[in-house]
Amino acid sequence: MTNIRAPYDSIGIGYAKYRKPDRRIARAIRAAIGDVGTLVNVGAGPGSYEPDDVAVTAVEPSWQMLSQRKGRKAVAVRAVAEHLPFEDATFDVALAVLTVHHWQDSEAGLKEMMRVARQRVVLLTWDPQHAGFWLTRDYFPEILDLDRRIFPDIRVLEASLGGPTVHEIPIPGDCTDGFLGAYWRRPAAYLDPEVRGAISTFSRMRDLAAGLASLQSDLQDGTWLKRNGSVASRAELDLGYRLMVASCVSKRPLAPRR
Numbered sequence: 001m002t003n004i005r006a007p008y009d010s011i012g013i014g015y016a017k018y019r020k021p022d023r024r025i026a027r028a029i030r031a032a033i034g035d036v037g038t039l040v041n042v043g044a045g046p047g048s049y050e051p052d053d054v055a056v057t058a059v060e061p062s063w064q065m066l067s068q069r070k071g072r073k074a075v076a077v078r079a080v081a082e083h084l085p086f087e088d089a090t091f092d093v094a095l096a097v098l099t100v101h102h103w104q105d106s107e108a109g110l111k112e113m114m115r116v117a118r119q120r121v122v123l124l125t126w127d128p129q130h131a132g133f134w135l136t137r138d139y140f141p142e143i144l145d146l147d148r149r150i151f152p153d154i155r156v157l158e159a160s161l162g163g164p165t166v167h168e169i170p171i172p173g174d175c176t177d178g179f180l181g182a183y184w185r186r187p188a189a190y191l192d193p194e195v196r197g198a199i200s201t202f203s204r205m206r207d208l209a210a211g212l213a214s215l216q217s218d219l220q221d222g223t224w225l226k227r228n229g230s231v232a233s234r235a236e237l238d239l240g241y242r243l244m245v246a247s248c249v250s251k252r253p254l255a256p257r258r
Contacts, residue, residue: 018178018198021048025124025177028169029097032122032245036092042081042113043099047072048177049124050095057091059084081109089118089248097124098179100157101150102200110160114248121161123244124169127154130240133184134228138218139211143180146204157244164246170236181239185232187224191216 029049033039041050044058046068056074059081060066066076079085081096081103094113100123103109113121128148136143158164173185178198183189191212196202218224225232 018195019048020176022175022177024172028243032243033093038091039093039095040091040116042094042096049097050074081112084112084116086116088115090116092119093117094121100125100152106152107160117248120248121246125242126151127240127242133239139215143201146201161246164244167243168238169241169243171239172236184237188219
């Protein structure tokens, strides 16, 4: 296992504290998973969105992330998405939440998920065709450039998954899962280095000083609110996050549940 590349060994230290599953996003993911008995969570991290009423196997390459899974009932396996160490059709469902952009080969990883799932694959990702929001428009435009390089195009994912259904996942203003778009209605949060430390995009940026100084100034003098008042009054916002659900049933007969 020493040859596994795991960037989150260095950038995932605060994930368990700041990446707590949001109940509304969890509800959408749980509905997509359906009434099943077994699930593999690929790129599982500290275990967000793993259902409590399903037998879960967590796949994660990072020791740092695995160490933050304290109290989880799931069986944890250190492996990568591109080489899942399971036989065909081992699980009812394969789940991957905001992780496909970190894989070395997303197409290979999705094929592996389709291979080990009997019923369906559930994938939460971000659409790189989305325009972004005020953070990327006014303060860190380079974020869009960085993320558009690594997030697979939705159409490419659709082809790999064989025509999945795609659902828009609006992000609530008080979202508890601290990914990049979670604080769109709480701009001061982005000034906190610990909050940024749980957002992988910031770890790839060379210089944050100018953007942070501009944001802090705009918050202090009211510029941010004047510019974004209409957005700040909303309960939720479409930031480009998409839930994709692909059926595996047509590809193989269902195996009996154990």
